[in-house]
Amino acid sequence: MGVADEDESDKMRERLLRLERENRYLRRDSDDKKVLEEVFDRSTMLAVEELIARKDIRELRGVMSAGKEARVYLGEDRAGRAVAVKIYLTSASDFRKRMGYIAGDRRFGKLPAGSRETIYLWTRKEFKNLQLAQRAGIRVPAPFAFLKNILVMEYIGNPPEPAPTFSEAEVGEEEYTWTLRTIRALWNDAGLVHADLSEFNVFRAEGGPVLFDMGSAVLSSHPQAQEFLKRDVYNMVRFFRKRGIGGKEVDEWMKVILS
Ligand SMILES: Nc1ncnc2c1ncn2[C@@H]1O[C@H](COP(=O)(O)OP(=O)(O)OP(=O)(O)O)[C@@H](O)[C@H]1O
Ligand SMILES: [Mg+2]
Numbered sequence: 001m002g003v004a005d006e007d008e009s010d011k012m013r014e015r016l017l018r019l020e021r022e023n024r025y026l027r028r029d030s031d032d033k034k035v036l037e038e039v040f041d042r043s044t045m046l047a048v049e050e051l052i053a054r055k056d057i058r059e060l061r062g063v064m065s066a067g068k069e070a071r072v073y074l075g076e077d078r079a080g081r082a083v084a085v086k087i088y089l090t091s092a093s094d095f096r097k098r099m100g101y102i103a104g105d106r107r108f109g110k111l112p113a114g115s116r117e118t119i120y121l122w123t124r125k126e127f128k129n130l131q132l133a134q135r136a137g138i139r140v141p142a143p144f145a146f147l148k149n150i151l152v153m154e155y156i157g158n159p160p161e162p163a164p165t166f167s168e169a170e171v172g173e174e175e176y177t178w179t180l181r182t183i184r185a186l187w188n189d190a191g192l193v194h195a196d197l198s199e200f201n202v203f204r205a206e207g208g209p210v211l212f213d214m215g216s217a218v219l220s221s222h223p224q225a226q227e228f229l230k231r232d233v234y235n236m237v238r239f240f241r242k243r244g245i246g247g248k249e250v251d252e253w254m255k256v257i258l259s
Helices: 003-022 033-039 042-053 095-099 115-135 173-190 225-242 250-258
Strands: 059-066 070-076 082-088 143-147 150-154 202-205 208-211
Touching: 003 042, 003 059, 042 143, 042 150, 082 115, 095 115, 115 143, 115 150, 115 173, 173 208, 173 225, 173 250, 225 250
Parallel strands: none
Antiparallel strands: 059 070, 070 082, 082 150, 143 150, 202 208
């Protein structure tokens, strides 16, 4: 790595730390120092710089979400349009948990050796999953680019406010029907299971719901695909039931989806 590179990555690190401090879009979390160091490691900073050099993004404007595993930034693309930039933490401690969602998916050959490589593969997997879903006509954030642990995608909502998730919004019969139809289309048309589906990973956006957070999704040929499918269905049935909506049991959903 050259001296110029180091300067660039230091500058980006400073910028992101400033955004972090300004805290404009930070909704939850934590000035947890360890987390900050992980997010702002040098290779991540260089990857952000490279995305800017490639013109995949023009800049990062602020933090929208700071979870244990990833941060999501509001960014701007070269045309000045809002984009969502998801940066996975490279040393997230739970990378082993991800292995089961990579092994068994025939798109990905040998399992990576380290946590960093696993996270890079996870990022690529989320990109590919979004592509597959989109091509099957399912509403997801359009994937624009990825590099290392960074994913750039369509921004869902009115910046700087992301669209509310089902957990934050009013939902009714329409969303219930949409959910059943979408899980079915994901399985039958895209050949995918979301595998981390819940009310926290569906936006209630203008023009209808949008499925997101697709890193864990696997092909329906994965040995545990049906198990994941059933868990997804269970989570959604339970959510709608809490809201007093529904009727169909998990097994009935499964029959409809698998038929
Ligand atoms: N495409 C997008 N457009 C707008 N906002 C987004 C987008 N993707 C993610 N976000 C914001 O970031 C939040 C977390 O995104 P996501 O679920 O993909 O990450 P995560 O790793 O599961 O994080 P968490 O652990 O906080 O759930 C979302 O609830 C939303 O507020
Ligand atoms: Mg999520």
